[in-house]
Amino acid sequence: MPYADPETCLQLIGTHNGTFHCDEALAVYLLRLTNTYADADLKRSRDPVVLDTCTIVVDVGGVYDESRQRFDHHQRGFTEVFGHGFNTKLSSAGLVYKHFGREIIARSLKTTLDDQRIGILWLKLYKEFIEAIDAIDNGISQYPTDVQPRYRLRTDVSARVGFLNPAWNESVDSQTVDSQFLKASRLVGGEFTDRLEYYANAWLPARDIVSGALKNRTQVEPDGKIILFETFAPWKEHLFELERELHVATPEQPIYVIYPDETGGQWRVQAVPVSPESFESRKALPEAWRGLRDEELSKVSGIDGGVFVHASGFIGGNKTKGGALALAKLALTIPK
Template identity: 70%
Template sequence: MASTTEGNPQKRQKTAKLIGTHNGTFHCDEALAVFLLRQTPAYREADLIRTRDASKLAECDIVVDVGGEYDEQRSRFDHHQRGFTEVFGHGFETKLSSAGLIYKHFGREIISRRFQFPEDDPKVEHLWLKLYKEFIEAIDGVDNGVSQYPLDVTPKYRNRTDLSSQVGWLNPAWNESVDSVTVDERFAIASTLTGTTFLGRLDYYANAWLPARDIVRDGLDERSTIDPSGKIVLFTQFAPWKEHLHELEAEANIQEDEKPLYVLYPDETAGAWRIQAVSVTPDSFESRKALPEAWRGLRDEALSEATGVPGCIFIHASGFIGGNKTREGTLALARLALKL
C-alpha cells in the first residue's frame, strides 16, 4: 500500500482508509501493528502516513504508536502517554505496546479469517492466547523497556537476533544521509519482516501445535483403559504434549493425586517407544515421579536385566525419559515404576 510522510505528501483516493503512525526512527511494535491492521478487511487496502503532525493524524481512520491517546472507540492506539497501564489480561502483566494493543483488539479477527474458523471457535481463543504468549508479549516488553528478569542478573552473552533488534537494524545509521522516502521504504521492509514472521508462527501453531491438543485430550481421556491407575497416558503417535497436558488437566480440574505420572509414545525416528515422566510444570526439569534411581544410566541388556523387561534401550541418568523396543515394553516399565 502507499506510504507517505509529512515531507512527501501524496494524494490518496477518497475511498481508501488511512493508517497513521509516527515518522523518523521506527520500531518493531508499530511495524507489526501496521501489518496486522492490513490483515483485516477494514484496513487491507489502507494507505499509510508516517507523521507526528497532529492535524494530519486527526485525518487518519486509525492511529498507532503516536498521538498520546488510547481510545478503542476512536481507533487511537498509542501507549506512550502518562498513566497508560493497559495489559493483555488472561494472566499476562506486561504493558502493551502498539503491537499488543492492535493484536488485543484485532487478533481474534485476523486468526478467524486466516483459517476460516468462526470467531467464537475455541481454536481461535487458543491460538490468540498462544501467539501472545510466544510472540507478541516479547515485542511489548522490549518496546516498553520491561526487563525479562525480575532481578538484576548480568547475562552471559548479548542477544541481538530477536525480531525487535532485526527491525532496529533496518533504520538508517546515524552517519547515513537518508531522506524520508527512503526511511518509509525501510519501514515497509520492516513491516513485511515482522508480519511474515508473525504469520509463519501463527501457521505453525494452527497447523501443528493445535492439532496435537486433540491427540493429548484423547490420551488423557482414555488413560484408565491403558492402566486402571489412570497414571499412564499413551499416545499412538508422537505429538508435542507437555503444555497441552497441563492445560487440559487444569481445564478438567483433575486433582493432584489423580494426575498421570508417565507418558508413552512412539519414538519419532528409531521405530521404538519412549517412556517419559511428566514434569511438574511444562517448563520444569523436575518430574512428578522420575523413573527409578536404580535404572538410571543403564542401557540395553543391563537395563533389561535390572528391570526384568526385555527390549530395554536406555533410561536417562536423570530418570526423566527412557526407551524400549516395543509399546508393551514401555508399558511394563511404566507399571513397574509406579510401584517403586
C-alpha cells in the same frame, strides 16, 4: 509506496514518521490482515492535522480510544494491559492485537470467530510473540534485577527492526525511511504469520492429541497414572496447561507417558517432570534400572525387549509398545 489521497482512499492507516520501532511496524502489518484495513494505505507523520485525515492511527497522537480508532500508548496515565493473566503494559502492537487479533487469526485460518481454536491461538500468540514486543517498547525488563547480564542479546525481532533504521551517516529523507519502515513491517509481520501458521497447524493439533490421551488415560491404567500416545507429539507444555484447565488434582496426575519414538521403530516411557522445564520427575524410573541397556535391562526388569533407561531415570525405551507399557506399570509399583 505512494501514499493515497485521504479524500479518495477509503481507509488510511497513520503512524509517526522518523525513527521506527517494532511495535508500530507490526501494528501496521496486523491491520492489513483485517478485513477493514486490508487495502489501506499508510501515512507516516506526527502532524495532528495530517493524522486527523487517517481512518486509524497507531503509536502516535496521545489517544487510546477504540471508538475513534486511535491506538497510542505514550500518553500519561496509559495503563492498558492484555488481561487474561498478562500484566505487561501494551504497546501499539499489543493494542492492535488485543482488538483485532481474533479477527486476524480467523481470517488467516479461513474460519469464523466462533471457532474454538481462535481463543486458544489468540492467547498463545500474545504469550509467545506479542508480549515481548510490548515489554521492550515500554522499557520493561524481563527480569526484576540489576544484575549485569553475561552477554548482550541483540538478535530479537525488536532489535532487528531497529537495525533497519538508517544509520546516523545515511540518508534520513522521508522516502528512504518510509521504505525501510515497510521492510521492517514485512519482517516482523512475516514472523507473526509464520508463528500463527505453526501454532495453528502443528502446536494446536498436538494439544488435541494430548487432550484426548489425558482424558482417556484410565483406559490405559485404572488409576490414570499412565498416558499413552499412539503417535509422537510434543506433549509437556500441553499436559501441564491441560491439567490446570481440567483441574486435575495432584493425586490424579499422570506419572509416566508412553509414546513411539520419532522414527517409529521403538517405544519410549518417560517420567512426567514436576514442571515443563524441570529435570526432576514426579517419579523417575526405578534406580535399579538406571544406566542399563538391552539384555541387561531386560534381565533386571524382567521385561523382554529392553533398550535403555537413562542414568537419571527420566526416560527409558523398549522395542514394543507392550514392553514400554509393562515397564511403566511395573515402575508404578516400585517405591522411589
